[in-house]
Amino acid sequence: MHRPLTALLAAAVLTLAGCGSPARHYEIPPQPVPSGETPLSGRTSAIGEVTYTVIGLRTELGEVIGSHGSWIPHGQYVRVRLLMVNNGRERHDFEPGRQLLVTTDGRTYAPSTDAMQISRAVTGTQTIASHELCAFDLWFDVPKKAAVRALRVYGDPSSSRLGDQLKNAPVAGARNPVDILLK
Template sequence: MRPFAITPGGITGRHRRGARIPALLAALALAAAACGHPARDYHIPPQALPEHEKALSGKTAPIGEVTYTAIGLRSKIPEVIGSHASWIPHGQFVRVRLLMVNHGRERHDFNPGRQLLITADGATHAPSIDAMQVSRAPVGVQTIASQEMRAFDLWFDVPANARVKALRVFGDPSSSRLGDQLKGAAVAGAKNPVDIPLT
């Protein structure tokens, strides 16, 4: 599945067979409330959740000038099916839908392959390359444009009895300020990575 971008021009993207883009309204409202005024916020129509996915309450964490919000979660997925292949996990697939908003004046990078799922036993799990490929999820470093919103799925293969706890997000803490860029300095006080609770 390709990522979709929400920009002032609208929403673009492609749906997975039998699924629609999950509910973004609550998460966008929370993200916008942190940095705007209701009269100046976007009004995004509700989006239907993919089958069996749970909408999350919109817990947001910043890394530098980009905010990250886990907006959807599905665990115990027995198989990923794409247009060209299907794949069965070693344990269970877990899919987390992540919304990113770049509040800065510069582009920021995001690498889906660096993100980690934390399970209740404290173990960390890297994304499943197989599931990411079959589902047509983004691979390689992604560029988030200035003022852009983007959401897409991260797929993980974890033990069958594992319970998810959090998503550990590794982002781009760089600053748009010219002085910081000349020094190669990050946004003051930026933490990287950050953990976003999924429970």
């Protein structure tokens, strides 16, 4: 008679202790924030099977400096640090050059080719593998007095489901692009 009660108590203790169930999230060590950058949290949106999180923002940069040169903006450089996570079973593509910075006046700006090259930021189509994490910076040259509002992300809304792939259908309900607020 005590055996079922003992088994029940043992199961409860193991459940409360977390034994027998896998962790649901990675515990990623804190990363140092580059000088002058503002770390952001809670700025996540999804396009299809990929989540996009803006994790850092720096405005009013007066110069970009790389190992092989430096460049002064026409206005100010804005650097946005973006983390992407592919939650699907297939690879997804991402094109850094398609992303847009939206200012409070509604104008949009493409990444600065000069700043991206000098900072050795990623260029060209990037492929994100299944369940891969990928973070990098996007550099924009905007007017000196411009205030940033959002990063407009263009992603890959395609689905890993075979039925969707055969029909070339996106993930149900996928929006593309999405605006991730920066302020």
